[in-house]
Amino acid sequence: GDSVTQMEGPVTLSEEACLTINCTYTATGYPSLFWYVQYPGEGLQLLLKATKADDKGSNKGFEATYRKETTSFHLEKGSVQVSDSAVYFCALSERNTGNQFYFGTGTSLTVIP
Amino acid sequence: DTGVSQDPRHKITKRGQNVTFRCDPISEHNRLYWYRQTLGQGPEFLTYFQNEAQLEKSRLLSDRFSAERPKGSFSTLEIQRTEQGDSAMYLCASSFSLDTEAFFGQGTRLTVV
Numbered sequence: 001g002d003s004v005t006q007m008e009g010p011v012t013l014s015e016e017a018c019l020t021i022n023c024t025y026t027a028t029g030y031p032s033l034f035w036y037v038q039y040p041g042e043g044l045q046l047l048l049k050a051t052k053a054d055d056k057g058s059n060k061g062f063e064a065t066y067r068k069e070t071t072s073f074h075l076e077k078g079s080v081q082v083s084d085s086a087v088y089f090c091a092l093s094e095r096n097t098g099n100q101f102y103f104g105t106g107t108s109l110t111v112i113p
Numbered sequence: 114d115t116g117v118s119q120d121p122r123h124k125i126t127k128r129g130q131n132v133t134f135r136c137d138p139i140s141e142h143n144r145l146y147w148y149r150q151t152l153g154q155g156p157e158f159l160t161y162f163q164n165e166a167q168l169e170k171s172r173l174l175s176d177r178f179s180a181e182r183p184k185g186s187f188s189t190l191e192i193q194r195t196e197q198g199d200s201a202m203y204l205c206a207s208s209f210s211l212d213t214e215a216f217f218g219q220g221t222r223l224t225v226v
Contacts, residue, residue, distance in 0.1 A: 102158070103155030
């Protein structure tokens with residue numbers, strides 16, 4: 001069945017450090033891929049998405065590229081800020097499975113000044 | 114439209130009581146999802162509606178759980194005879210169509226004592 005595996009946390013970085021959170025997926029067809037972010041006390045917000053192979057999603061300095069050959073969708077940011085501290089979830093949805101969303105377990109990021 | 118709204122935000126109930134949660138999706142969205150999130154985990158799919166039709170239910174959704182979306186607008190999730198294991202964050206999300214992102218509400222946190 002469909003599933004998402006993402007890097008375990010927690011991750012602690014200094015401000016302006018580079019970030020990579022790994023995400024790999026298993027799917028029976030051609031899923032759409034997403035990164036959601038959850039700030040403390042808030043709901044999930046879409047950060048970026050990609051709907052087909054080689055697409056790059058980007059938002060707020062974050063990027064992720066849909067790599068079909070490695071079934072990956074790693075999240076990257078060149079210079080993190082304290083305000084990026086949150087939990088990040090990789091997710092997929094697929095027509096074959098009724099478009100429900102499958103989420104990874106989340107990666108907690110703390111950025112220290 | 115202010116997004117997906119859920120009510121209540123918090124609910125504390127005694128074991129064995131029934132609880133009902135409400136979700137108001139974004140108005141033009143025809144798909145509505147319910148998820149459950151426990152501490153340190155990603156959201157787990159419970160059920161999904163397209164308009165008023167409940168198209169899919171997870172095996173996580175025991176017979177104590179029931180969801181409705183009577184007019185294809187708001188939805189309710191009822192849990193009967195609550196158990197301590199039901200304590201979690203219940204998330205509602207809506208989306209417009211296939212291959213689009215889901216927008217999440219802030220969730221209802223249920224504590225069963």
